[in-house]
Amino acid sequence: MEKLSYNTKSMDTVKQTTDFLLITGPIRSLIYPPMALALLKGIVENKGFNCKTVDLNQMYFTQCESEDQFETDTKMFDNKVPVDFETLYISACGKWITNKVVDLVETHRPKSIGVSCFSHYNITAALLILKVLKEHYADIPVMIGGYGINSPLSFCEEFGLGLTRKESFAETMKSNGLVDTYVVGDAERVMVNWIKNKTDISDKQHKLEKLEGLPYADYTDLDYKNYEYTNGITLPVTGSKGCVRKCSFCDIPGKFGKFVQRDGKEIADEVIYLYETYGAKTIFLTDSLTNGSMKAFLVYIETLSNLKHKRGYKDLQWTGQYIMRPKHQIPHAKNYYPMLAESGAVGLSAGVESGSDRVLEHMNKKCTIDDVYTELEYFNQHKISSLLLLMCGYPTETRSDFEKTLNFLRDIQPYFSNGTVIKAEVSALWFARDPQSQWGRMGPEQGMHFDPNDPKLWFYEPNPELDIKELVFRRLTLHKTINELHIPNGIEKPEMQRLFDYLKHNKENIKKFYHNIKRPQHEQQ
Amino acid sequence: MNNNKLENEMQRLVATTHLQQYTIKLELEAFECNGWPQVEIILNQEVVFDGEIKNKNTKEFVVKAQEKLLDIRLVLKGKGKRNIDFRDNTILKNQYCVINDIKINGISMRWGHQVFWEDSIFEKDNKEVLTKVDGLYWNGTWRVALQEPVFPLLNKIFQNKGGNKFNPVPIKEQHLTEILKFVKEF
Numbered sequence: 001m002e003k004l005s006y007n008t009k010s011m012d013t014v015k016q017t018t019d020f021l022l023i024t025g026p027i028r029s030l031i032y033p034p035m036a037l038a039l040l041k042g043i044v045e046n047k048g049f050n051c052k053t054v055d056l057n058q059m060y061f062t063q064c065e066s067e068d069q070f071e072t073d074t075k076m077f078d079n080k081v082p083v084d085f086e087t088l089y090i091s092a093c094g095k096w097i098t099n100k101v102v103d104l105v106e107t108h109r110p111k112s113i114g115v116s117c118f119s120h121y122n123i124t125a126a127l128l129i130l131k132v133l134k135e136h137y138a139d140i141p142v143m144i145g146g147y148g149i150n151s152p153l154s155f156c157e158e159f160g161l162g163l164t165r166k167e168s169f170a171e172t173m174k175s176n177g178l179v180d181t182y183v184v185g186d187a188e189r190v191m192v193n194w195i196k197n198k199t200d201i202s203d204k205q206h207k208l209e210k211l212e213g214l215p216y217a218d219y220t221d222l223d224y225k226n227y228e229y230t231n232g233i234t235l236p237v238t239g240s241k242g243c244v245r246k247c248s249f250c251d252i253p254g255k256f257g258k259f260v261q262r263d264g265k266e267i268a269d270e271v272i273y274l275y276e277t278y279g280a281k282t283i284f285l286t287d288s289l290t291n292g293s294m295k296a297f298l299v300y301i302e303t304l305s306n307l308k309h310k311r312g313y314k315d316l317q318w319t320g321q322y323i324m325r326p327k328h329q330i331p332h333a334k335n336y337y338p339m340l341a342e343s344g345a346v347g348l349s350a351g352v353e354s355g356s357d358r359v360l361e362h363m364n365k366k367c368t369i370d371d372v373y374t375e376l377e378y379f380n381q382h383k384i385s386s387l388l389l390l391m392c393g394y395p396t397e398t399r400s401d402f403e404k405t406l407n408f409l410r411d412i413q414p415y416f417s418n419g420t421v422i423k424a425e426v427s428a429l430w431f432a433r434d435p436q437s438q439w440g441r442m443g444p445e446q447g448m449h450f451d452p453n454d455p456k457l458w459f460y461e462p463n464p465e466l467d468i469k470e471l472v473f474r475r476l477t478l479h480k481t482i483n484e485l486h487i488p489n490g491i492e493k494p495e496m497q498r499l500f501d502y503l504k505h506n507k508e509n510i511k512k513f514y515h516n517i518k519r520p521q522h523e524q525q
Numbered sequence: 526m527n528n529n530k531l532e533n534e535m536q537r538l539v540a541t542t543h544l545q546q547y548t549i550k551l552e553l554e555a556f557e558c559n560g561w562p563q564v565e566i567i568l569n570q571e572v573v574f575d576g577e578i579k580n581k582n583t584k585e586f587v588v589k590a591q592e593k594l595l596d597i598r599l600v601l602k603g604k605g606k607r608n609i610d611f612r613d614n615t616i617l618k619n620q621y622c623v624i625n626d627i628k629i630n631g632i633s634m635r636w637g638h639q640v641f642w643e644d645s646i647f648e649k650d651n652k653e654v655l656t657k658v659d660g661l662y663w664n665g666t667w668r669v670a671l672q673e674p675v676f677p678l679l680n681k682i683f684q685n686k687g688g689n690k691f692n693p694v695p696i697k698e699q700h701l702t703e704i705l706k707f708v709k710e711f
Contacts, residue, residue, distance in 0.1 A: 230690070377631065380631060380632075403541070406538060406541060406542050407541070407542070410543070410544060411544075413544065413676035413677070413680070414629070414631055414632040414676055415632075416680045416683070417632055417637070417638070417680050417682075417683050418632050418638070418683065419683065422691065423691050467711075468711060469708050469711050472707070472708050473534075473535070476535060476696075476701070476704065477535045477538050477539065479695075480535055480536075480539045480695075481538075481542050482693045483693045483694075483695045484539050484543075484677065485542055485674075485677045486677040486678075486680040486681045486684070486692075486693060487680065487693060488680065488691035488692070488693070489692075489693045490691050493694040496694075496700065497700075499696075499700075499704065500700040500704060503704055503707045507707065510711075514711075
């Protein structure tokens with residue numbers, strides 16, 4: 001690693017002024033500020049420590065000349081393609097991060113540092129930050145946290161740092177001495193103790209038993225007015241953690257454990273607080289499902305509707321992930337849809353996944369495609385907008401099932417034309433096997449062959465038509481349909497780039513993988 | 526499957542995603558004067574209704590999609606002097622029919638889109654053409670013709686109003702070729 005050109009003073013000779021410096025790096029969506037930073041600042045400062053939070057992702061974005069430049073500069077940090085550390089380090093973004101980290105430590109003299117990884121997209125930048133800290137400030141205790149630390153560092157060997165590879169990024173960093181500890185799960189209750197005592201807290205998963213009573217998030221350090229909001233200042237609020245459902249493809253039940261719901265009234269109060277304090281006109285509920293608990297959800301939307309009406313906050317909206325329930329569960333007696341609309345619900349994001357009831361049943365979605373049509377029609381009538389997520393190539397999806405998904409897109413076209421459905425997106429190219437999902441617990445004995453290093457590379461023997469060729473075919477057909485029907489979409493461009501890159505970089509590995517699969521007997525004959 | 530076959534199969538599937546029929550709902554409100562308006566409704570050149578419209582009245586029809594246009598026409602017939610009570614330069618009573626809305630597959634063309642106002646014409650029997658008319662006030666034909674495929678174009682117009690933030694972007698031709706080449710090789 002190239003030496004920095006300026007002096008870095010030894011920490012025992014300078015006055016330390018900040019108890020805790022909390023940083024996050026690229027790559028993360030800029031549609032709202034990182035909640036973890038603001039929430040932990042609120043908690044830490046509530047206990048009498050001072051805390052400085054810094055979002056290097058947003059700071060780097062603001063100094064890029066264009067969105068394209070930001071995308072280009074940060075692409076190598078996406079943990080999707082192999083890159084050697086030296087290339088990262090001398091890249092424009094790498095140099096900028098390095099200088100910024102040193103500058104931050106010199107300015108704030110932290111007694112301890114945390115690096116937050118929202119997702120696996122953040123971990124390459126986190127590695128760079130940790131290397132810089134280790135190189136120049138080895139005496140300062142460092143910890144990492146966030147959902148992303150559970151992900152593996154995809155191309156660990158390719159960095160050329162001689163790192164010993166472990167299952168997760170967190171464990172890789174700890175075993176290679178780049179962090180003192182890490183926090184898996186909820187950091188809210190353990191962070192203050194770590195700042196005080198610096199004891200290792202990586203031995204277990206931390207889980208909040210209740211979400212009530214936590215201090216509100218503090219966004220004052222962040223340049224919260226300058227994110228790439230789609231609808232004015234948008235700030236996040238958490239109403240629940242975990243999920244009430246156990247969809248077979250999803251890692252949430254495995255990673256978050258038992259579902260914990262916050263009191264609906266308290267959520268509504270925080271929404272109002274963020275509107276009044278920061279001028280946040282849109283609130284993003286970070287919940288896996290905002291309406292996981294219908295009881296709390298009804299209290300939330302009723303309280304918020306009343307508060308909005310009472311205080312005249314007509315422009316206050318909220319958005320989040322929403323489950324489409326079977327139609328017999330809709331609480332019409334509670335005046336549900338009018339109240340949902342009055343609470344300011346917009347852009348509710350729903351995982352429809354497939355147009356085939358057969359696949360929905362396999363996924364354990366507990367609703368039918370007819371339920372989805374019903375809910376969308378209510379949304380249409382009450383002017384509630386939504387965003388639909390679809391999945392391509394679920395392991396049991398046949399060509400006929402796939403065609404039903406195309407039919408679904410055909411039939412919901414009218415809703416795109418008046419904004420009832422703002423976007424429909426197909427992400428992750430196709431089904432990606434998550435080790436913490438139900439599919440992650442299946443192996444070749446159950447017919448599920450997979451590459452442990454590539455979640456998109458799998459083959460399910462009971463559905464042999466669905467090989468890589470068919471997966472690519474279906475994904476491209478969806479892409480063409482989206483374009484032909486002019487379906488609004490925010491991610492097709494990067495997804496198609498990703499498909500191209502994926503095939504380009506993994507061609508040999510894919511061939512090798514399929515070559516090694518022992519095909520079912522009947523196919524060989 | 527070679528590249529052409531693959532692309533043809535893709536195209537075949539994509540073609541199935543165009544709507545083959547539309548449900549047209551006409552929300553009409555008629556006013557009488559010595560009789561109710563006599564209205565003919567013509568969808569894609571086919572007369573689907575011919576008769577009196579009384580008070581608030583909703584008519585719903587299913588019409589097959591055609592290649593070029595979805596053509597919706599409402600014709601007012603037989604209105605004469607006796608159907609207008611005009612005294613002292615004031616219309617005291619009049620026979621007419623207001624088109625409160627036209628919904629295509631549940632989507633309001635009057636309130637959700639500009640096409641109702643921007644793309645419609647009223648052609649009087651005397652060939653005079655009026656624009657931005659919301660009903661049948663004279664003998665003649667109110668018409669709106671929407672280009673097929675209707676909804677992709679309406680989606681485009683809607684996206685355009687919102688600044689084209691979420692417009693889909695097609696894959697680069699070169700990338701598509703290389704991906705198909707990979708599939709072929711596999």
